[in-house]
Amino acid sequence: MEKYVDGFLIPIAKGRVNEYREMAQRGGEIWKELGALEYYECIGDDLDVEDMVSFKKAANTSEDETVIFSWIVFESKEHRDRVNAAVMNDPRIKEMMESGAEPPFDYRRMAYGGFKTLVRF
Template sequence: MERYVDGFLLPIAKDKVSKYKEIAQKSSQIWKELGALEYYECIGDDLDIEEMVSFKKAANASEEEVVIFSWIVYESKEQRDKINEAVMNDPRMKEMMESGDQDLFDYRRMAYGGFKILVNL
């Protein structure tokens, strides 16, 4: 069966990175427990490459923000849909979402999409 990937790009305030990491670690455990194959949260490091669009520009990040690049791997798009539904209904996730930590970043500034794998070695 063909794997499927959800990808995310978002800016986050530098002073909120440690709290974001804490929430991401908890979230990753839920996604993995419910069936995701892989879960990655990466923070921008080498983003200013000459003659290319930087991730900072793509994420519209200010000088006070860093860029987070994330992806989750699933067995298939159908599995992704089932897992994401289960994650959103998981009481631990609901608790995190209701805790007030949702102001860690503006989800409307997040780029998100589902991807079919083109090459996998």
């Protein structure tokens, strides 16, 4: 069976990366515990490639920002839906979201999509 992937492109202030890392670490542990197969959070490194649209441009970053590229792997779209529903109902996630602390990035600027596998090795 082919896998299903949720993908994210997130602009973030360079000064808030460590805060994001802590949040992502907790989130990743919860997603994996509740059934995600794989969970990745990657920070931009080699982003200015000549003659291509950079991830920074795609995310409309400012000079003091970089991007997070992340993805979560599931067995299927249906599996993704079940896991994500369980995650959103998990009290640890609710606590993180309702803590009153300012999130390390602006959710409205995050690009997100669900992807069916096209090629896999």
